[in-house]
Amino acid sequence: MISNLFSAWCADTLQTAVKSGKHTPFGLSEEAFAESLEEVVFFLGSKASLFSDPKFLKEQPLVKEFVSFLGKELPPWMDGEKNDTKTTDSMSSSDEYLKSVFASHQQGMLLGVHVLIEEAQKLVELVLGVKPVRLHVAKAPKAEDAKHLLKELRQAYPSSIPLLKTDTSLLGGARLFVGDSLIDHSWVTRVHTFLSALS
């Protein structure tokens, strides 16, 4: 999914550059931008997965810009601030794509959003070295509460794209994953701990 968003973002970037007549976005020279764009387009067309060549991703300046875009653009969608945006002709391809993805979020189809965010986290980790942050909660919080939780997570882990996921198997409480580390305050773990203490 992140490949599709990246493709859309590349198209937007090129379109913006053409429209503005300024062919040097992100402080890159015209040649560097053209070369990077060509390589990225070739890469997206030839590779089955965006993560099949981590070295390429780390070295490409456009990928770094895309990661920066993700950090800025994904949170408003996750917070539900842009979900009501009307589709217009002037809407960018990336916004259109995000709208389609987060529309399913509003309808309760969370899988697409979760996959997108997890892939975004993976890309951010690969390029910036920021560990993915995932908060699993036993019950989906209200929209306002979810927004507040995500805001607090972003403040606690800057540059990260936190994922809030409902996991009813926790029965109660929550779990926070930061990279490989885990802070576990779930009821299911308390039950297991209690039973272990019995034995």
Place this chain on the structure above:
Amino acid sequence: MDAFAKLGIDGWSILLYLVNFGILLFVMRRFVYRPLLSFIDGRREMIAQSVAEAESLRKEFAQATEDHSRQNDAQMLELRTKTEEIKQHAQAEANKVIEAARSEREALMTATREELERLKANIVKDVEAELQEKIKKVLLLILRDSVPAEAVQKSVENAWQDIKKVSV
């Protein structure tokens, strides 16, 4: 003298008698008495010799008897000693066999005890595991089906507050 004469005894007769007696005495002495004495002496000597031989034999017999008795005693002593040794050896062997059997029995009993302990521990462990699994199922069932949604919501908020204390 007349009386003698009436009896037919006169000097000549007496002399004849005397001469006759002398001859008889000489002949008797010469041919009977001496050989008889010699025979008697011989017999006496032979008897004495026999007695001496008998005495010697008696002494030899006594000595032999004593030697035999001594040998017999020595043999009996040796026999007793050997018997005692055999008894002790047999007792030692018996003790060894008994000790080996006891050790084997102890080892067997220890192994059996250990096996029983292991089985017991396994049974206890299995029962505990089964019990825990049942407790777990009941607890999870209660938590899943019987806890109000508000309580779960509250637990999320509380958990987040606790997580923030650790992570933020």
